[in-house]
Amino acid sequence: MTITLTLLYDRIRWDEKELLNSARSKGLDVKEVDVKTVIFNLNEAKAGEEYGDVVLQRCISHTRGTYASACLESKGVVVVNRSSVSEICGNKLWCTLALIRAGVPTPKTIIAFTPESALKAAEEIGYPVVLKPLVGSWGRMVVALRDREEAEAVIELRSQMNGALNQIFYIQEKVKRPPRDIRCVVVGDRVVAAVYRVAAPGEWRTNVARGGSTEPCLLTKEVEDIALKAARAVGEGVLGVDMMESPSGLVVHEVNSTVEFRGAQSATSTRIADKIIDYAVNLVRR
């Protein structure tokens, strides 16, 4: 029986094209559905049939992707990643809590709910600290605060921004690390690629979206174990686990649920898209 796989998207990038090509080359019946054009009738139980056997959710908008996944799951559709996984990964607090619960080493993190307590949190960690938005990606609005003066200025600006989530202050130690971090692409219970993401000159953030470059990283047992533990902590799936080399060992700062793998692909000969498609197919073949 031919398996039907639906790619749910809102924008087609290199990664999605790679996934579509891989799925077609494996002989799957492939559908492409633009999430911006669909509606979900929540009272109609059978409305999920048109999506086939499995949906690969690749929306660039985290909220849209997570909510669409929840609607599809309510109709019995198998979605990769599950909405519960993208919900956790899309919010830095949920993600950090899940990692800590599972015993995964993370940077020291404090949450505060007012500008005043945010300053207290920064003092408690000790400067320099990093202030991150709860939701967001690509290093957007992630700022390093070197001293109290900078912290006061940035926290005041943040407190005047719209949106309830901007009033939650997620403050983390600025880990003393080399100018790079490690990105592991985890598919199910396997690390399919590990790369260093090296910060661009003059930039401390390592995000590829910030000009960071990728270099091959030897997958040691330690890196592999921590990556798999972090992936299990958020509920497993197709994930990008990011970790830093701190003086006291590896710490995981983020798990991404719509992993962008173009950078990682350039540093490995394993075809990452093939691993992702195989994983999705095996979920429904079992």
Place this chain on the structure above:
Amino acid sequence: MKVKCSECDAQINVPDDVVSGEIVTCPDCGLNYEVVKNEDGVTFKPAESIGEDWGE
């Protein structure tokens, strides 16, 4: 395939193998267009701008 930018009238060269959902950018003014392919043919609509929840 060649289309005209609705913003600045410049010519945008679109690869023939472009797929629905891809973004093409006007080389002159930088406006992004989302490609929509359906039974009526190919259309280009101004792309959404980056949202605060966009990313990985």
